[in-house]
Amino acid sequence: MNTQKRIIFFISDSTGITVEKWGHSLLSQFPDIDFQIISLRYVDSLEKIAKTRKQIEVAAKNSGMPPLVFSTLIELPLRAALKTEVAVFLDMFENFLDLLEESLQQKATHVRGSTHRITGQGTYMVRMDAVNFALRNDDGLRTQDYAQAEVILLGVSRSGKTPVCLYLAMQYGIFAANYPLVGEDLQFSLLPALLQGFRQKLFALTIEPQRLQKIRSQRHSGRHYAQIGQCRQEVAQAEELFAVNHLPVLDTSSVSVEEIATQILMQMQLKYVTP
Numbered sequence: 001m002n003t004q005k006r007i008i009f010f011i012s013d014s015t016g017i018t019v020e021k022w023g024h025s026l027l028s029q030f031p032d033i034d035f036q037i038i039s040l041r042y043v044d045s046l047e048k049i050a051k052t053r054k055q056i057e058v059a060a061k062n063s064g065m066p067p068l069v070f071s072t073l074i075e076l077p078l079r080a081a082l083k084t085e086v087a088v089f090l091d092m093f094e095n096f097l098d099l100l101e102e103s104l105q106q107k108a109t110h111v112r113g114s115t116h117r118i119t120g121q122g123t124y125m126v127r128m129d130a131v132n133f134a135l136r137n138d139d140g141l142r143t144q145d146y147a148q149a150e151v152i153l154l155g156v157s158r159s160g161k162t163p164v165c166l167y168l169a170m171q172y173g174i175f176a177a178n179y180p181l182v183g184e185d186l187q188f189s190l191l192p193a194l195l196q197g198f199r200q201k202l203f204a205l206t207i208e209p210q211r212l213q214k215i216r217s218q219r220h221s222g223r224h225y226a227q228i229g230q231c232r233q234e235v236a237q238a239e240e241l242f243a244v245n246h247l248p249v250l251d252t253s254s255v256s257v258e259e260i261a262t263q264i265l266m267q268m269q270l271k272y273v274t275p
Contacts, residue, residue: 006063012042015041019092056069068088071090135166151177154204155180157180160207186233209231211253
């Protein structure tokens with residue numbers, strides 16, 4: 001069995017976000033293959049194309065296998081100049097633009113960066129407002145703003161609340177706050193008094209104690225806070241509180257931030273701006 005990594009190029013004339021998401025989604029269907037991923041962003045001139053093509057050819061020679069090239073280059077001259085027989089090209093625009101032009105009966109503009117114009121300035125401002133809200137309302141800092149929140153994440157410290165709130169804000173424009181369950185919050189199966197009026201906005205995150213202990217130990221190794229016994233106790237108390245109060249719960253132990261966010265959107269039926 002060949003254990004050598006298969007070389008993958010993600011090539012974009014802009015930020016690379018689209019090609020990386022697209023490429024990773026496809027490659028995730030081949031978990032038994034080890035990939036070496038090279039992301040090349042802002043490849044937006046013939047001079048840069050020449051350097052990129054040379055890099056692909058060197059990779060093909062050194063590995064003995066044709067690299068896979070995922071591309072979202074929009075300009076035809078750049079796409080044509082990049083092509084080389086030593087690699088396998090998966091070109092998003094080449095594969096789909098012709099079909100769209102035929103179906104929509106209109107020629108594509110082939111203008112770089114157009115994907116960022118679709119959502120518009122209004123959507124951008126909603127997202128920025130949501131990000132500022134998430135930062136202001138992290139870890140229960142400004143509970144007076146909870147009336148404005150669309151969702152309030154609840155969980156023990158380091159269960160993933162902050163990154164999920166920020167992702168919901170940046171990707172979907174969701175006004176998300178979070179409240180950490182600590183100390184006396186966990187001693188009883190009652191919601192903290194300041195959350196009582198927002199029960200319909202609450203979404204709980206839980207986590208396996210072993211995973212929680214590993215996360216906490218990265219910053220607070222040796223402290224009681226990071227000991228496995230403490231983690232087990234906090235998780236058990238939190239899950240009892242969630243069950244008694246009939247809160248929707250998601251285990252974050254082995255789930256990505258993206259998956260957690262989309263589960264929250266669906267379960268809470270939140271309206272959001274288009275990513």
